[in-house]
Amino acid sequence: MNVPRIVKTFANKTYELANKPGKMMLFVGATGWVLSSIAQVTAVVINKQIPDDQKKFLIPQEMSDACVNILSFILFTSKATSFGEGFVKRGKLATPTIKKFIMDNKLAEKVGQKSFDIKGESVFKNNPKFQEEYYKFADGVSFVSSVAGSIISCNIVTPLIRNKIASHFQKASLAREKELNQQKDTVITPQAPGVSAQNKPSVNNYKSATMNMPKGSLKI
Amino acid sequence: MIKLTDKIVNLIPKREFKGGRGERFVHWFGENISTPENRLIIGVTALMTQPFIDLYNKDVDEKTQKVSFARTVGRIIAGTTSGFLVRKGCIKLVEKYSQRTDKPAKAIMKIFTPPKALEGMNFTYKQYQKSMGMLLAIVALIFTNFAFDVPVTNFITNAIMKKIDKKPDKKSGGAK
Numbered sequence: 001m002n003v004p005r006i007v008k009t010f011a012n013k014t015y016e017l018a019n020k021p022g023k024m025m026l027f028v029g030a031t032g033w034v035l036s037s038i039a040q041v042t043a044v045v046i047n048k049q050i051p052d053d054q055k056k057f058l059i060p061q062e063m064s065d066a067c068v069n070i071l072s073f074i075l076f077t078s079k080a081t082s083f084g085e086g087f088v089k090r091g092k093l094a095t096p097t098i099k100k101f102i103m104d105n106k107l108a109e110k111v112g113q114k115s116f117d118i119k120g121e122s123v124f125k126n127n128p129k130f131q132e133e134y135y136k137f138a139d140g141v142s143f144v145s146s147v148a149g150s151i152i153s154c155n156i157v158t159p160l161i162r163n164k165i166a167s168h169f170q171k172a173s174l175a176r177e178k179e180l181n182q183q184k185d186t187v188i189t190p191q192a193p194g195v196s197a198q199n200k201p202s203v204n205n206y207k208s209a210t211m212n213m214p215k216g217s218l219k220i
Numbered sequence: 221m222i223k224l225t226d227k228i229v230n231l232i233p234k235r236e237f238k239g240g241r242g243e244r245f246v247h248w249f250g251e252n253i254s255t256p257e258n259r260l261i262i263g264v265t266a267l268m269t270q271p272f273i274d275l276y277n278k279d280v281d282e283k284t285q286k287v288s289f290a291r292t293v294g295r296i297i298a299g300t301t302s303g304f305l306v307r308k309g310c311i312k313l314v315e316k317y318s319q320r321t322d323k324p325a326k327a328i329m330k331i332f333t334p335p336k337a338l339e340g341m342n343f344t345y346k347q348y349q350k351s352m353g354m355l356l357a358i359v360a361l362i363f364t365n366f367a368f369d370v371p372v373t374n375f376i377t378n379a380i381m382k383k384i385d386k387k388p389d390k391k392s393g394g395a396k
Contacts, residue, residue: 011318011334014355018348028255028354032303032361039365040295040373047374049381054287057280061288095243132343137243139347140250147258155266159273163288167279 025146026078030070037066056173061166068161072153080149084141089117093141097133251343254350255357256307263300270296286384287377294376298369306360311353318349 017024040062044055087093091102091111098118102108105123110116118124124131253261274288318332322339332352337345 007331008335011332011352012336014352015334015336015344015348018344018351024351024354025255025258028358031358035358035361035365036299036369039369042366043295043370043373044291046370047377049374049378050287050291051283054284057284057288058291135347136247136250136343138250139343140246140248143249143253143258144246147253147261150258150262151265154262155269156273159270159292163274163277163279167277170280170284 025081026073029073029077029150033066033069037062040065053170053174057166057170060169061162064162064165065158068158068165069154072157072161073150076153076157077146077149080152081142081146084145085138088138088141089119090114091116091118095133095137097130098137101127101130101134251346254307254311255354256304256311259300259303259307263296263303266296266300267293287381290377290380290384291373293380294373295369297376298372301372302364302368303361306364307354307357310357310360311350314349314353314356318352320345 041059044050044058044062050058084093088098090113091098091107094102101123102111102118105121107116107118107121107123118134124134271289271292274292275285277285277288280288314332317329318334319329320339321330321333321335321337332349334348337348
């Protein structure tokens with residue numbers, strides 16, 4: 001069986017990104033939230049047991065949940081992941097194996113410098129055994145910091161912000177609905193030409209008009 | 221201009237993990253935690269925070285607070301269950317059908333094997349299998365979000381609402 005070329009290309013591209021778990025989680029997370037939001041809005045719309053007033057809050061809540069989640073993920077989680085990765089790639093956070101590698105290859109002076117990246121050194125690229133050890137530690141740090149950032153962004157920051165947005169939309173929607181209902185309740189009658197707003201026909205106006213009519217002017 | 225993250229990394233001093241519990245935890249985390257477990261962790265922690273943020277939301281009326289609470293619980297349970305199972309299933313599928321090129325196996329068992337994969341590099345290969353599994357999970361989630369999440373979320377929401385509605389309203393002194 002021949003594997004299609006597109007599958008091989010896709011597999012190769014994914015292999016290149018294998019040691020960037022933080023970026024992968026960001027992409028997967030963002031796509032997952034958008035899909036989940038679409039499904040959950042559908043769930044609210046089709047659920048007949050939820051009253052319309054509450055739907056006016058829940059639908060904006062679900063939509064803003066995805067948007068805010070993605071934004072807060074970028075601001076908090078990816079920053080947290082960058083911290084973790086930054087510490088390890090500059091040698092500021094190291095295991096004894098990584099420290100020994102740094103000392104043996106005379107890289108100690110570069111540790112902590114902004115431009116220093118262990119992965120960029122030629123001695124790293126030529127040492128597959130050390131690369132495995134390095135990635136075991138670096139990926140672990142990346143995951144730990146990513147999970148910590150996710151917990152803060154998804155479970156605290158996002159619910160607070162999306163609730164504010166959703167309640168704003170609910171209040172605006174309810175106010176608009178109230179205004180429409182008030183307009184429907186007001187009697188609006190068509191006005192004849194020459195009839196001003198002040199002289200709109202009404203029962204009292206008719207009575208007073210007939211009382212003031214000259215008597216005997218109507219003869220059958 | 222130095223980025224904020226760079227500035228903070230510069231300020232914090234060096235730290236060496238000396239082979240103790242910290243290092244073992246980090247290694248274990250990197251090797252065993254992937255998106256399915258991450259989804260589970262986020263889901264469990266979400267259940268401890270999000271429903272209560274909704275329940276005590278002062279910007280809405282009491283009825284909306286309760287409906288929002290019920291829906292959030294239902295959404296978290298449905299989403300976490302399907303998210304974990306789909307991601308785990310897809311990763312297992314990729315692990316089965318991405319046998320290394322140097323291993324004797326049928327062609328179909330290597331459908332997800334990347335031609336570029338280097339020999340050895342077992343940890344990187346494992347990370348690749350997890351990444352490919354995550355990407356396949358996105359496709360599967362398009363279906364499960366509607367086929368599973370929607371009905372299960374509504375079921376749990378309505379069940380919780382029924383229980384909440386049965387309880388006497390404390391503010392009105394027990395009268396319903």
